Amino acid sequence: MDATNKPLRIPPQIPVYxxxxxxxxxxQKMVQKLLIDRPEDPVQYLIDRLRRDNDEVPQILVLxxxxxxxxxxxxxxxxxxxxxxxxxxxxxxxxVSTLAEEAQSYKDKGQEIPDALWVRIIQERxxxxxxxxxxxxxxxxxxxxxxxxxxxxSGSSPYHAVVLEAPDIVLIERNMGKRVxxxxxxxxxxxxDWPHDPEVQKKLVEPDGIxxxxxxxKLLEYHRNLAGIIRSxxxxxxxxxxxxxxxxxxxxxxxxxxxxxxxxxxxTPRVLLCGGPGSGRSLQAALLAQKYNIVNISCGQVLKEVVxxxxxxxxxxxxxxxxxxxxxxxxxxxxxxxxxxxxxxSTRGWVLHGFPxxxxxxxLLNVAGFVPNRLFFLDIPDDVAVERLSLRMTDxxxxxxxxxxxxxxxxxxxxxxxxxxxxxxxxxxxxxLDMYHVNAKELxxxxxxxxxxxxxxxxxxxxxxxxxxxxxxxLKSLPRDSxxx
Amino acid sequence: MAASSREVECEEYLREHKxxxxxNNLTSLLLYHRPERxxxxxxxxxxxxxxxxxADLDYPCLFDESNVEAVFGMLDPAGQGYIxxxxxxxxxxxxxxxxxxxxxxxxxxxxxxxxxxxxxxxKKMSATFKA
Numbered sequence: 054m055d056a057t058n059k060p061l062r063i064p065p066q067i068p069v070y071x072x073x074x075x076x077x078x079x080x081q082k083m084v085q086k087l088l089i090d091r092p093e094d095p096v097q098y099l100i101d102r103l104r105r106d107n108d109e110v111p112q113i114l115v116l117x118x119x120x121x122x123x124x125x126x127x128x129x130x131x132x133x134x135x136x137x138x139x140x141x142x143x144x145x146x147x148x149v150s151t152l153a154e155e156a157q158s159y160k161d162k163g164q165e166i167p168d169a170l171w172v173r174i175i176q177e178r179x180x181x182x183x184x185x186x187x188x189x190x191x192x193x194x195x196x197x198x199x200x201x202x203x204x205x206x207s208g209s210s211p212y213h214a215v216v217l218e219a220p221d222i223v224l225i226e227r228n229m230g231k232r233v234x235x236x237x238x239x240x241x242x243x244x245x246d247w248p249h250d251p252e253v254q255k256k257l258v259e260p261d262g263i264x265x266x267x268x269x270x271k272l273l274e275y276h277r278n279l280a281g282i283i284r285s286x287x288x289x290x291x292x293x294x295x296x297x298x299x300x301x302x303x304x305x306x307x308x309x310x311x312x313x314x315x316x317x318x319x320x321t322p323r324v325l326l327c328g329g330p331g332s333g334r335s336l337q338a339a340l341l342a343q344k345y346n347i348v349n350i351s352c353g354q355v356l357k358e359v360v361x362x363x364x365x366x367x368x369x370x371x372x373x374x375x376x377x378x379x380x381x382x383x384x385x386x387x388x389x390x391x392x393x394x395x396x397x398x399s400t401r402g403w404v405l406h407g408f409p410x411x412x413x414x415x416x417l418l419n420v421a422g423f424v425p426n427r428l429f430f431l432d433i434p435d436d437v438a439v440e441r442l443s444l445r446m447t448d449x450x451x452x453x454x455x456x457x458x459x460x461x462x463x464x465x466x467x468x469x470x471x472x473x474x475x476x477x478x479x480x481x482x483x484x485x486l487d488m489y490h491v492n493a494k495e496l497x498x499x500x501x502x503x504x505x506x507x508x509x510x511x512x513x514x515x516x517x518x519x520x521x522x523x524x525x526x527x528l529k530s531l532p533r534d535s536x537x538x
Numbered sequence: 539m540a541a542s543s544r545e546v547e548c549e550e551y552l553r554e555h556k557x558x559x560x561x562n563n564l565t566s567l568l569l570y571h572r573p574e575r576x577x578x579x580x581x582x583x584x585x586x587x588x589x590x591x592x593a594d595l596d597y598p599c600l601f602d603e604s605n606v607e608a609v610f611g612m613l614d615p616a617g618q619g620y621i622x623x624x625x626x627x628x629x630x631x632x633x634x635x636x637x638x639x640x641x642x643x644x645x646x647x648x649x650x651x652x653x654x655x656x657x658x659x660x661k662k663m664s665a666t667f668k669a
Contacts, residue, residue, distance in 0.1 A: 067569055074576045076568055080561055087557060088548050095555045096591070100584045103577050 063399040065422035068321055072426060082108050089208045110188030111136050112210075113310050116282065117217030118275045119268060120228035121295040122302065124240055126217065127192040129303050130310065136188040141171070142238075144178050152177055172203040179209050198281030205285050213310045214290035216283065221272050223296050228268045232257040245299075321402035322347055322523050323424070327496060328431030329489040330482055331438035332508045333515065334406040337431070340516045341404050341523075348398050352389065352407030356380060359388045366391075386417050393423050410488075412495040427523050428500050430493070431508035431515070435486050443479045446471035556665075560587075563664060566600050566634075587664075597664035601633060606656045609633065610649050620646040635659045 071077060083099055092098035111134045115127040124140070131138040145153050145160070152174045156166045171194070179189060191211070195201040204210070219227075230243035235258055241248050248254055262271070283290055291309045295302055322345065326334045335351055342349035359367040360374055366387055373380040385408065393403060405425070409415040418424075433441075444457045449472050455462045462468035475481070497503050504522050508515055552558055564580060573579035583598045590597045609629050613621045621629070623643040630637050633656060647655075 066572065070572045071569070076565065076576060079576065079580070080565055084557065084561060088551065091548075091551050095557060095560070096584050096588050100581055100588070103581045103584070106577060 063396065065394060065399065068323075068399065069422065069424050079108070105185060107185055107188070110186070111190065111310060112188055112212045113190045114194075114211045114214040114286070115190060115192045115217070115306075116214060116279075117295060118219070118221075118224055119271045120224045120231060121217040121219050122299065123192045123217060125246075125299060126215070126303060126306055127190045130190050130306065133307065134188065134190075134310070136190050137183045138192070139175075139178060139184075139189050140192040141194050144174055150174070150177055168197070168200050168203055171200060172207050175204065176207045176209055195282055195285075197278045198284065201282045201285035211286070212289060213312075214283075214286040215306050215309065216279075216290050216292045217295040217302070218292050219294065219296040221269075224272060225265050225268045228263045229265070231260055231263050233260045321400065322404070323402055323426045324404040324523060325425035325428045325500075326404065326406040326431065327429065327493065328406075328508060329433065329435075329438055329493075330485045331441040332431035332433050333512060334431060336512055337429075337516060337519060338404045338406050340512070341519065344520070345402070345523075347402040347404055348395075350389070350392055350398075350403050350405045352385065352405070354407075355388050355392050356385065359391075382414055382417060385414070386421060389418070390421050390423075409496065411492040412499055415496055415499050425500070428503050429519055429522070430497065430503055430505050432505055433508045435483075437509050438486055439479055439482050442477045442482045443473075445477055446473050448472075559663060563598070563600070567598065570600055591665070597661055599660050599664045601656075601660060603653070606633075606653055607649070610652050614649075620648050621652065622646065626652065630656070630659065633660070635663065 083102065086102060087095055087098065090098070111130075113130060113136070115123050115130070117123045127138060127140070130136065145156055152170065156170055156174060159166045159170075175191070175194065178184065195204055227242070227245075230245070232241045232243060233239070234241065234248075234253055234256055236256065240246075240260075241253075241257060248257070262268070293302060293305050293309070322341075324338075324341065324347070326338055328334050338349045338351065341347060356370055356374065360371045361367070366384065370380050370384050370388065373384075389405075389408060392398070393405075405423075409418050440458070441456070446455050446457065446462070447453070448455065448462070448467055449470060451467075454460075455467075455471060462471060506515055506518055564583060567583055568576055568579065571579065586598045609632065610621065613625045613629055623645055626643045626647045627637055627640070629652070630640070635656070
């Protein structure tokens with residue numbers, strides 16, 4: 054036999070591996086950086102880059118009108134994400150570099166610092182080891198479109214740009230209460246953020262330019278430039294309303310900066326739907342399969358197919374199905390492995406339901422190399438499940454299914470011939486529910502990143518929710534979650 | 539116009555330094571070996587490539603001598619000692635070698651010739667840097 058005629062199979066480990074180690078993203082970043090910097094010796098350049106291992110560090114811009122709380126938010130972000138805080142002011146004063154000196158001399162003469170110089174200062178600062186290793190949060194820059202463009206051209210672009218927003222009237226009022234500690238440069242506020250230490254209280258002075266007219270002028274300037282700046286960051290910026298309590302603003306900002314940009318990596322959804330009887334797994338699976346062209350695999354269906362095909366495996370399984378006994382795990386797994394390792398499943402992705410039902414089966418499935426990347430639990434109260442199932446009837450003539458509450462039979466004669474599946478009797482449903490609850494806990498612990506769905510809603514509402522979870526990348530997780538919870 | 543000239547520059551850079559081939563090789567090595575720590579693995583492969591460039595041998599490559607012999611053995615199960623030209627082209631294709639620019643192969647190809655040719659082609663493919 055010619056070797057090339059054998060059906061092509063992609064080992065299930067490959068997609069799992071690429072996803073787990075983000076192979077696509079690593080490679081993409083490598084090529085991206087190569088094209089930006091275009092080094093003479095790409096091999097050595099890549100080695101250095103890979104050694105640095107800083108693809109995941111935060112690189113954030115915080116922009117906003119005066120008194121919108123840029124400083125506070127940026128500081129909090131730095132503390133939370135362990136990044137380096139940068140602002141135009143601290144870059145000028147803290148630097149020992151000649152560039153900063155040059156800029157300072159412009160400032161002393163009362164002149165504007167040229168944009169090109171600014172960008173060089175920032176670039177120099179960003180290439181320092183703390184910014185490279187831990188990432189950075191830059192506040193209050195760029196101020197104009199030119200600065201934004203220059204920053205972009207220099208090759209240092211942020212992953213996220215936070216744009217704080219508040220009505221002008223709020224900002225003017227807020228700015229009037231601003232007080233500054235002249236020794237540390239910390240900013241306080243007369244009504245929102247008054248220092249506890251009486252020593253500090255005494256030292257505080259009113260900063261320049263907090264009167265209504267001056268703030269108004271600054272706001273005008275800001276609004277004039279904002280549209281141009283945002284154009285440079287059209288895909289990575291998010292506007293956040295800053296006229297809220299500080300912690301609320303911060304938590305919104307944090308959620309945004311933890312979101313990953315949509316990766317271009319080929320993504321094959323491997324979805325597992327868990328849920329008790331009557332929770333709507335097969336309906337959701339069918340909807341997903343239809344919309345995203347992924348393979349719908351129902352465990353029971355697979356077993357029946359195998360039996361109908363009269364394969365060797367099918368003959369082994371047949372007696373169990375006929376006697377309504379549970380098919381042993383190893384046989385089920387063999388049937389599923391056959392199904393899941395077909396090429397269409399590796400390329401298009403799959404949605405599996407009806408398996409695994411308990412911890413042991415889940416472990417077996419993992420060992421076989423089939424690891425889901427999204428896992429949903431469809432939760433419904435027991436009485437809803439009983440109601441959904443025990444009132445379900447099938448018309449033996451047309452095969453149509455009816456429900457005496459939600460979808461009654463259209464005519465009396467149809468209604469008369471309706472039959473109920475003996476599996477749907479109230480006692481048996483309750484039994485299946487109990488079984489499910491026993492195992493659900495263990496399953497949930499076994500798989501991390503479980504997504505719970507309230508399945509006691511309209512099917513399309515549930516579908517939309519599941520969809521959104523599948524399409525969007527999962528949020529990055531921070532090592533310790535002390536502040537947000 | 540500025541953007542398009544940049545695009546051309548980038549393409550030129552990619553071609554000149556054979557970045558696409560380099561990345562393809564690295565990805566296939568990565569997927570074949572599936573190491574625990576992909577970054578370290580990539581670094582080691584790149585280091586190997588660096589050394590190979592200096593010494594001009596031992597390029598990191600997915601296939602070694604035994605693979606090449608195995609391919610030949612598969613195509614010549616009767617042990618005649620040669621394969622036909624069509625088989626030769628197909629074999630090169632299987633090994634991932636670009637065959638579009640190759641001249642038509644002769645009728646019969648022996649193991650020695652096959653190994654020699656494949657070695658040259660594989661080396662050309664793995665030498666992913668500016669010549």
